[in-house]
Amino acid sequence: MTNLIVKAAVKEQLADQNVSSDFYDALDSEVADLLADAARRSDANDRKTVQPRDL
Numbered sequence: 001m002t003n004l005i006v007k008a009a010v011k012e013q014l015a016d017q018n019v020s021s022d023f024y025d026a027l028d029s030e031v032a033d034l035l036a037d038a039a040r041r042s043d044a045n046d047r048k049t050v051q052p053r054d055l
Contacts, residue, residue, distance in 0.1 A: 003028060
């Protein structure tokens with residue numbers, strides 16, 4: 001699986017929290033699912049460009 005997230009950016013965003021090592025894999029999976037859903041919605045609307053409304 002491709003890493004879609006940047007661990008340093010996640011750590012920075014959650015600066016006041018500890019982040020478990022397996023959180024990153026779970027987050028990466030959620031992002032991959034979100035992107036796949038957005039691509040399906042774009043395709044369903046006969047567009048090749050994924051837009052914010054596809055989220």
